[in-house]
Amino acid sequence: MRLRRFVCALLLLAFLGAPLTACSNAVKTSNAAGLDDSIETLAGGGVAVMDDVTSTAPIVAIGPAASAMRFTRWQVRNLVAEANAHNGYLGSELDAFVPAPAGAPPLSVLIGAC
Numbered sequence: 001m002r003l004r005r006f007v008c009a010l011l012l013l014a015f016l017g018a019p020l021t022a023c024s025n026a027v028k029t030s031n032a033a034g035l036d037d038s039i040e041t042l043a044g045g046g047v048a049v050m051d052d053v054t055s056t057a058p059i060v061a062i063g064p065a066a067s068a069m070r071f072t073r074w075q076v077r078n079l080v081a082e083a084n085a086h087n088g089y090l091g092s093e094l095d096a097f098v099p100a101p102a103g104a105p106p107l108s109v110l111i112g113a114c
Contacts, residue, residue, distance in 0.1 A: 034080050035073075042071065049076055 039049045039059055046065040048058035050072050059073065071079075082088065089097070091108025100106045 033084055035077050038076055038080050039073070042076070047071065049073060 042049055043058060043060035043062045046063045046067040048062050048066070048070045049060065050058055050070060052072055052074070055072075091106075091111055094111070095106040095108050098107055
């Protein structure tokens with residue numbers, strides 16, 4: 001359950017956070033505390049982390065339930081740096097930023113379900 005929540009949070013951050021943090025000077029570090037652990041945890045959950053976009057093999061072999069989701073080391077490093085800095089968004093902020101389609105639950109509800 002803990003791994004599922006962690007992977008869900010990382011996926012959400014990658015979807016929303018990576019494009020927003022790409023220009024930030026705050027996350028341009030060569031090493032972030034927890035990077036290797038995060039890569040191993042993602043691999044254990046079936047999510048491949050590649051050295052870069054041209055890589056053909058993951059850094060750590062992925063678990064038996066392989067996911068179609070892939071990250072680069074740079075993306076995971078940015079996610080870890082944001083988590084270490086306690087940065088992020090409130091669910092209400094995400095709801096206002098990305099309105100849900102008619103009839104769909106707001107994004108904060110989907111995050112809460114993770």
